[in-house]
Amino acid sequence: MKQFRCLLFCLSTAIIFARATELxxxxxxxxxxxxxxxxxxxxxxDRRLASVVGTVIDxxxxxxxxxxxxxxxxxxxxxxxxxxxxxxxxxxxHAVYLGQDALTGWHFVRAEEKLRGQFVxxxxxxxxxxxxxxxxxxxxxxxxxKEEEFAPYLMAAHVGIVQNLPQRxxxxxxxxxxxxxxxxxxxxEFAGLALNxxxxxxxxxxxxxxxxxxxxxxxxxxxxxxxxxxxxxxLQRVPQNVNGRPIxxxxxxxxQSMEPxxxxxxxxxxxxxxxxxxxxxxxxxxxxxxxxxDIVLAIDGHPxxxxxxxxxxxxxxxxxxxxxxxxxTLALTVLRGNERIEIRVTLEDEPKLVRxxxxxxxxxxxxxxxxxxxxxxxxxxxxxxESTGLIVHFVKPNSPAASAGLQPGDWVREIDGxxxxxxxxxxxxxxxxxxxxxxxxxVLLVSRGGETSVLRVQLN
Amino acid sequence: MLRILFFAGLAICAGTVEAxxxxxxxxxxxxxxxIDVREVAFADGAKRFSAxxxxxxxxxxxxxxxxxxxxxxxxxxxxxxxxxxxxxxxxRLVGWDHWTDLAVLRLDLDEIRKRGLSxxxxxxxxxxxxxxxxxxxxxxxxGLTRTITRGxxxxxxxxxxxxxxxxxxxxxxxxxxxxxxxxxxPGNSGGPLVTEKGKVVGIxxxxxxxxxxxxxxxxSGVARRVVERLTEEGRIxxxxxxxxxxxxxxxxxxxxxxxxxxxxxxxxxxxxxxxxAGLRPGDVLLSIDGRKVDGRFPEQxxxxxxxxxxxxxxxxxxxxxxxxxxxxxxxxxxxxxxSRVGEEWAFEKWGLSVRKVSRAYARENQLDDENGMLxxxxxxxxxxxxxxxxxxxxxxxxxxxxxxxxxxxxxxxEAYQAKPEPLLTEVQRNHRLSLCILKP
Numbered sequence: 001m002k003q004f005r006c007l008l009f010c011l012s013t014a015i016i017f018a019r020a021t022e023l024x025x026x027x028x029x030x031x032x033x034x035x036x037x038x039x040x041x042x043x044x045x046d047r048r049l050a051s052v053v054g055t056v057i058d059x060x061x062x063x064x065x066x067x068x069x070x071x072x073x074x075x076x077x078x079x080x081x082x083x084x085x086x087x088x089x090x091x092x093x094h095a096v097y098l099g100q101d102a103l104t105g106w107h108f109v110r111a112e113e114k115l116r117g118q119f120v121x122x123x124x125x126x127x128x129x130x131x132x133x134x135x136x137x138x139x140x141x142x143x144x145x146k147e148e149e150f151a152p153y154l155m156a157a158h159v160g161i162v163q164n165l166p167q168r169x170x171x172x173x174x175x176x177x178x179x180x181x182x183x184x185x186x187x188x189e190f191a192g193l194a195l196n197x198x199x200x201x202x203x204x205x206x207x208x209x210x211x212x213x214x215x216x217x218x219x220x221x222x223x224x225x226x227x228x229x230x231x232x233x234x235l236q237r238v239p240q241n242v243n244g245r246p247i248x249x250x251x252x253x254x255x256q257s258m259e260p261x262x263x264x265x266x267x268x269x270x271x272x273x274x275x276x277x278x279x280x281x282x283x284x285x286x287x288x289x290x291x292x293x294d295i296v297l298a299i300d301g302h303p304x305x306x307x308x309x310x311x312x313x314x315x316x317x318x319x320x321x322x323x324x325x326x327x328x329t330l331a332l333t334v335l336r337g338n339e340r341i342e343i344r345v346t347l348e349d350e351p352k353l354v355r356x357x358x359x360x361x362x363x364x365x366x367x368x369x370x371x372x373x374x375x376x377x378x379x380x381x382x383x384x385x386e387s388t389g390l391i392v393h394f395v396k397p398n399s400p401a402a403s404a405g406l407q408p409g410d411w412v413r414e415i416d417g418x419x420x421x422x423x424x425x426x427x428x429x430x431x432x433x434x435x436x437x438x439x440x441x442x443v444l445l446v447s448r449g450g451e452t453s454v455l456r457v458q459l460n
Numbered sequence: 461m462l463r464i465l466f467f468a469g470l471a472i473c474a475g476t477v478e479a480x481x482x483x484x485x486x487x488x489x490x491x492x493x494x495i496d497v498r499e500v501a502f503a504d505g506a507k508r509f510s511a512x513x514x515x516x517x518x519x520x521x522x523x524x525x526x527x528x529x530x531x532x533x534x535x536x537x538x539x540x541x542x543x544x545x546x547x548x549x550x551x552r553l554v555g556w557d558h559w560t561d562l563a564v565l566r567l568d569l570d571e572i573r574k575r576g577l578s579x580x581x582x583x584x585x586x587x588x589x590x591x592x593x594x595x596x597x598x599x600x601x602x603g604l605t606r607t608i609t610r611g612x613x614x615x616x617x618x619x620x621x622x623x624x625x626x627x628x629x630x631x632x633x634x635x636x637x638x639x640x641x642x643x644x645x646p647g648n649s650g651g652p653l654v655t656e657k658g659k660v661v662g663i664x665x666x667x668x669x670x671x672x673x674x675x676x677x678x679x680s681g682v683a684r685r686v687v688e689r690l691t692e693e694g695r696i697x698x699x700x701x702x703x704x705x706x707x708x709x710x711x712x713x714x715x716x717x718x719x720x721x722x723x724x725x726x727x728x729x730x731x732x733x734x735x736x737a738g739l740r741p742g743d744v745l746l747s748i749d750g751r752k753v754d755g756r757f758p759e760q761x762x763x764x765x766x767x768x769x770x771x772x773x774x775x776x777x778x779x780x781x782x783x784x785x786x787x788x789x790x791x792x793x794x795x796x797x798x799s800r801v802g803e804e805w806a807f808e809k810w811g812l813s814v815r816k817v818s819r820a821y822a823r824e825n826q827l828d829d830e831n832g833m834l835x836x837x838x839x840x841x842x843x844x845x846x847x848x849x850x851x852x853x854x855x856x857x858x859x860x861x862x863x864x865x866x867x868x869x870x871x872x873x874e875a876y877q878a879k880p881e882p883l884l885t886e887v888q889r890n891h892r893l894s895l896c897i898l899k900p
Binding site for chain 1 (some may be wrong): 826
């Protein structure tokens with residue numbers, strides 16, 4: 001027995017020893033697949049520098065970035081001066097922004113040509129297929145900040161659980177990579193891509209209070225990663241244009257998951273469903289005859305799976321739409337009352353998104369407006385066809401518009417008593433007001449949360 | 461220095477003594493009562509009782525007592541009144557009106573007769589209060605029975621609307637208030653504000669917390685009318701058309717109006733009579749049934765709103781309007797004014813407190829209809845909380861039945877109590893529908 005234990009001990013040191021010699025070399029090699037990306041977000045009155053890390057996916061120098069650092073309301077034209085840094089280097093290379101993929105949420109940038117040769121895309125390595133083993137050791141890369149010239153560091157952890165969220169996701173016992181950077185097996189296989197980290201619950205003690213629960217989210221490192229099987233098929237999804245068009249759209253809103261209790265009550269064992277809250281008028285789902293209160297049970301004959309937590313089923317449904325293309329037909333099995341019916345929805349290209357909306361900033365007046373979009377009619381619970389106006393996108397602090405009480409998100413219905421019928425004429429009208437130095441005031445009728453209000457804007 | 465202060469203090473005392481000595485003022489003191497209330501609340505998924513203290517004033521020989529609606533509301537389950545001679549008698553609620561923050565109670569006259577007790581009523585002042593007038597507030601601040609404080613009328617036409625001011629109910633849309641610097645503290649509520657002769661000019665009702673001597677009272681003119689109506693009918697029915705006024709202040713030029721005319725319509729409630737008749741926000745209201753209106757300043761808005769509110773429900777009112785350069789006349793048929801706050805109840809075995817969705821609530825929250833019960837509280841560990849119901853949810857359907865009335869849910873609850881079985885429940889949260897199961 002004693003001997004056996006000793007043998008085991010020797011064996012494990014031998015393995016560690018072997019890994020220890022390989023891992024630094026692997027680490028150095030794999031650094032060629034990661035980069036830090038800096039860019040500027042140009043707002044109405046200021047510029048903000050943003051910094052994020054990403055993974056190289058092909059020989060064209062394409063890099064994917066996680067969705068977090070770019071707000072959905074930011075237009076591609078506001079994203080400027082993309083720069084790429086290699087680990088351990090302060091040398092900046094140029095890059096262009098390619099757009100965002102709706103399904104994965106990834107932003108894509110492409111490095112300038114002279115840098116491409118220094119990269120090795122993650123597709124070049126062997127991939128770890130299937131689920132990792134429980135307890136399997138994985139490692140990944142983190143990058144320090146710019147002052148430290150993006151010094152790379154290694155993290156390693158053991159896989160603790162593999163789940164469908166709804167994508168196949170592994171969670172390790174501790175942090176193992178920066179969100180957006182790859183995770184590898186000890187043999188150097190590509191195992192997946194680190195996700196934004198999950199919140200962790202802590203108790204906070206202070207002198208005055210005994211303890212208070214708080215949640216901490218690590219924005220630099222994460223213990224969760226999307227498995228290679230989920231990542232690799234999506235690497236083809238390089239946007240064809242900066243807006244990521246086309247985007248498949250079904251037009252159902254407010255999807256709610258079904259609790260297991262409810263499924264049991266409706267005698268739907270081992271499957272799930274989504275309750276439809278809102279069908280936009282004129283949308284593909286509306287045209288196909290889907291109604292509020294319908295419960296979607298299956299897509300193209302495949303029952304919706306039971307996922308934990310239940311609420312992620314809404315995300316699953318959304319992904320099923322986004323995986324497809326406008327023009328594709330989707331067969332939905334729907335429970336309506338006690339009846340099961342099948343509804344065929346032909347997907348369309350999604351109406352204009354906020355980031356695509358035309359917008360204009362009026363410095364004299366102190367606010368920016370954008371087009372009223374289809375989504376705004378959903379938000380304001382009005383019929384899309386009947387609705388016009390402008391949405392206030394930004395209000396400059398201490399400006400005439402701010403003093404008048406205008407707020408971002410306000411829906412402007414009338415300018416100087418004139419109803420807004422078209423974006424272009426309304427913008428021309430505002431531009432005219434801004435240019436007219438003799439103007440003392442103008443009046444807006446705005447709608448906010450269903451209530452309207454007449455605002456008088458006094459000009460300096 | 462000390463001496464001067466002392467003398468000044470003495471002088472004030474002398475003034476108070478003079479007033480207090482007047483026969484009228486003494487009679488008034490006999491009419492002021494302390495009110496102890498026990499009321500039920502339906503928060504947190506259970507019936508909970510709480511106690512409060514306020515003030516009131518006896519107004520008639522037949523035992524009518526006037527107080528604030530936020531002191532005694534229909535939630536009161538026990539009202540006990542301490543007369544000036546320190547005898548306690550019970551009373552019942554005759555009616556309340558949260559819009560003016562007034563409630564009328566009646567003393568138990570049988571009890572008073574049996575016990576041989578006496579009391580004397582106070583009188584309203586004949587003239588409205590004027591700025592600078594010396595007034596006294598009498599009441600029970602912090603339970604200190606029959607406290608008298610003195611001040612002046614700081615303003616007799618103060619606009620003070622509060623959409624949740626009286627136990628969550630709307631108040632102040634149809635009247636202006638008296639403002640006084642007589643000290644008003646919690647517990648003064650419902651007590652009278654009186655002249656040196658002891659005539660009631662207002663009912664003390666609120667004060668700015670943390671401010672110095674900014675107290676507010678309902679003017680006696682308003683109180684007198686409300687007492688009459690509540691005593692006769694037990695409630696006050698008002699008309700509603702669904703316009704939200706705004707002040708025209710500084711906008712006359714923009715709307716090309718003659719001075720001193722018009723009230724701006726800031727918002728029109730969706731689905732309201734005004735919306736159906738075609739009124740639009742940005743319209744300027746010039747006249748109501750031919751009567752010119754002037755709503756340039758906030759304090760001018762309540763009287764204008766009151767003209768409409770005072771019309772019989774279902775009457776047709778002709779509104780003269782200006783829309784751009786256009787002059788319009790639009791007829792609107794009024795409907796009954798409703799509070800946003802509907803009837804409340806607690807279903808204790810479910811650990812669920814609800815409030816009926818009112819028409820006003822449905823409009824305010826852009827709901828499709830007024831069916832359903834708003835969840836105002838759940839008790840953890842009970843079926844409602846287990847089904848993940850939460851405050852703010854609207855229960856639309858239970859067991860396949862649409863909840864049009866509170867009684868529908870009461871009937872379902874009784875059936876559940878008799879035989880607990882899982883109930884499929886349809887819930888709306890932020891306009892999103894979901895399903896859950898209420899089960900034992």
